[in-house]
Amino acid sequence: MNEKIIIFSAPSGSGKTTILKALIQSDLHLAFSISATSRKQRKDEINGKDYYFFTPEEFKDEIKKGSFLEWQEVYENQFYGTLLSEIDRLHLQKKNVVFDVDVLGGLNIKKYYGSNALALFIMPPSLDILRERLINRGTETEESLGKRLKKAVYEISFKNQFDVILVNDQLESAVDKAYEIVSAFLN
Numbered sequence: 001m002n003e004k005i006i007i008f009s010a011p012s013g014s015g016k017t018t019i020l021k022a023l024i025q026s027d028l029h030l031a032f033s034i035s036a037t038s039r040k041q042r043k044d045e046i047n048g049k050d051y052y053f054f055t056p057e058e059f060k061d062e063i064k065k066g067s068f069l070e071w072q073e074v075y076e077n078q079f080y081g082t083l084l085s086e087i088d089r090l091h092l093q094k095k096n097v098v099f100d101v102d103v104l105g106g107l108n109i110k111k112y113y114g115s116n117a118l119a120l121f122i123m124p125p126s127l128d129i130l131r132e133r134l135i136n137r138g139t140e141t142e143e144s145l146g147k148r149l150k151k152a153v154y155e156i157s158f159k160n161q162f163d164v165i166l167v168n169d170q171l172e173s174a175v176d177k178a179y180e181i182v183s184a185f186l187n
């Protein structure tokens with residue numbers, strides 16, 4: 001296994017998807033690992049592009065079948081995981097694979113790929129700004145917002161186990177820094 005892979009982890013709302021989308025459009029030849037999830041599809045999301053959307057029952061069946069490289073119940077009854085079939089699909093593309101996964105999933109994937117993996121932790125400038133970004137994104141209910149903010153504190157406690165901590169304050173400069181870091185790792 002010699003290919004290099006990139007892992008992006010962060011508390012929900014930190015901006016990792018936004019940064020990742022910018023990098024995927026750059027000249028870094030990155031291919032996004034599309035995860036499976038049992039959470040509800042958001043209005044702007046496309047099944048098979050942003051995620052493979054499963055019901056909780058379908059997701060649990062896939063766990064039983066051994067279909068995942070890794071999976072986590074990130075929030076109660078909301079499962080997320082990387083399908084082995086997705087890894088096979090990406091191998092064929094001859095691009096550098098990039099993962100957007102929760103903190104525990106990120107550390108597991110890092111363990112699996114060892115020095116061929118670069119694990120980045122995207123930090124929000126503060127918890128207040130994180131809250132503001134989640135509210136502005138317009139995807140959360142009062143309840144899910146509370147769950148995501150509570151989990152953020154736990155997730156931030158793992159940040160020092162990552163190769164790089166990148167604070168996403170000004171978006172443009174965070175994208176530039178992420179580009180430089182990933183580019184240096186791949187070359």
Ligand code: ADP
Nearest residue numbers: 012013014015016017018133137168169170171
């Ligand atoms: P994540 O994938 O980590 O959950 P998103 O990429 O969905 O986070 O970003 C959360 C929200 O914050 C989105 O509405 C996004 O447009 C916004 N956002 C991302 N980065 C910044 C930034 N640097 N400054 C202000 N808003 C940002």
Ligand code: 5GP
Nearest residue numbers: 012035071072074080081082100101102105
């Ligand atoms: P969201 O619901 O905001 O899209 O994602 C919630 C969390 O699940 C994020 O931290 C995201 O990175 C994580 N996540 C997405 N896909 C996977 C995956 O395949 N495995 C794991 N472990 N976490 C994932």
